[in-house]
Amino acid sequence: MSSVGDLGKVKRVETDVVKCKSCGGTMVFDPATQSLKCEHCGNTEVLSRDTNVLERDILEGFEKAARFDRGEQASFKCSNCGAVVMLGADESAAVCPFCSTPIIVKEEYFGGLKPQVILPFKFSADAASDFAKRWAKRRLFAPRKFKKTLSPENMHGVYEPAFTFDSKTRSTYRGRVGDRHTRVVGSGKNRHTETYIVYRNVSGTFDKFFxxxxxxxxxxxxxxxxxxxxxxxxxxxxxxxKKFLSGYMSEVYQKDVKDGWTDAKKIIDANLYSAIKSTLHCDVVDYLDISTEHSDVKYKYILLPVYFSNYRYNKKDYNLMINGSNGKTSGKTPISPWRVLFAVLIGVALLALFIYLYSFAE
Ligand SMILES: [Zn+2]
Ligand SMILES: [Zn+2]
Structure with a gap:
């Protein structure tokens, strides 16, 4: 997101702001209390949480496959400071870079599916920074500079779109698997143990609910x-x-339900392969053909909370992600050559010490 002067071809979208009922200020979602909080007067508004989450039939999703195309980029005019701000093609909520007013793009600018479900952020950027620092502490070769950048200001909360799928599966399989055995062969000096594999044919059915x-x-x-x-x-x-989005960035989905389901089936197939293989208690698989029928397939469109932290080091970009529901952190850190060198020197010193002591023990 950035601001630009010339916006000739860029589509202008309308946005909403969640207003405080008592002072007219802007309300943002506060993860600590899981409610809306006024940035100006501190007034809070309880967000009713409807946990009765419904999933939709997949065939209905296939019909709604078409997605409104907003085009490459759009802009919005900040209702607070009047700045014209660029939005990424998939952004549905953002924060004005000039005055920090959180905005939510009106739904008619997206078309297609509306999110059905949201997993609200469980903790603030402060807590995300703590999770990231704890994670970075265990990365011994990460430069000190990198660890210092993991401040709350560098934690950007984004709701990321995903689909979930449920399916009752029934698989039939056929294959050939093998078990490793050992036997003693030869005699005299040539007597030794060798491994051989006994193959067996397998077939059956396997049911699993995803x-x-x-x-x-x-x-x-x-x-x-x-x-x-x-x-x-x-x-x-x-x-x-949509009130949950206030104060965060949010993106919209790119793949329709059909393509999402194709991706889901790949994940399910891989899972079924290991599940069936483990019931066969074998050491090797010669081949294993599985064909799976799906029934009662349901889907939903969900927004997931993720904090991102970006860092540039030696002309390379590093991304850290923190799961906004439980703090799980993942990503790559830059590596400080000095720290690696230091570790190698310690290793060499220990080895030298070991050899020295060992030579005395002889
Ligand atoms: Zn207020
Ligand atoms: Zn503004």
Whole structure:
């Protein structure tokens, strides 16, 4: 998000601001109290949390496949300071960079599906910074400078879109698996143990219910990133209301339900392969063909809370992510060559000491 002077071709979108009923100031979502809090007078408003989360039938989702295309970029005019601010193509909530007023893009500018469910941020940027620092402490080779950047100001809370899928699966499988055995062969000097494999044919059926398989749905937060933050505390999800977004950034989904379901099936297939394999108690798999039928498939569109922290070191960008529901942290840290050198020197010193002591013991 950045501000620009010339906005000739950029679409202007309307935004909402959550206003305080007592002073007219702006209300933001406060994770500590899980309610709205006025930034000006401190007034709070309880957000009713509807935990009766409904999932939708997948066929209904296929029909709603079309998604409104807002175009590459849009801008909004800040209702507080009047600045014209650029929005990324997928941003649905943001904070004005000039006056910090939190805005939410009106829903008609997105079309397609509306989020059904949200997992609200469980803690503030201060707490996210603590989680990140604790994580960085265990990264021995991370430069001190990097650890210092993990301040609350560098923690950016973003609601990332994802789909969840439920499915009752019935798989039939057929394959050939093997068990390792050992035997003693040869005689005299050549007597030794060798390993051999006994193969057996297997077939059968396998039933498993999948609940809330999470599929990432924005290129800024892909499946790899999502997986690195699992699990999300999905037992705390509630029905989506846009007031939850106030004070945070939010992005919208990019893939339709059909493509999301294709991704989900890959995750389910991989899971079924290991589940079935483990019931076979084998050492090797020659081949294992599985065909799976899905029934009662349900989906929902959910927003997940993630804090991002970006850091530039030696011309490279580093991203840290913190799961906003439980503090799980993931990412890469830069490596300080001095710290590595120091560790190597200590290693060499210990080795030298060891050899010295050992030579005395002889
Ligand atoms: Zn107020
Ligand atoms: Zn502003």
């Amino acid at each position: 609940d809330d398989v999470l599929v990432a749905n924005n290129s800024n937060f892909d499946q790899k990133k999502l997986s690195s933050l699992l699990p999300f505390a999905l037992n705390e999800q509630c029905v989506y209301e």
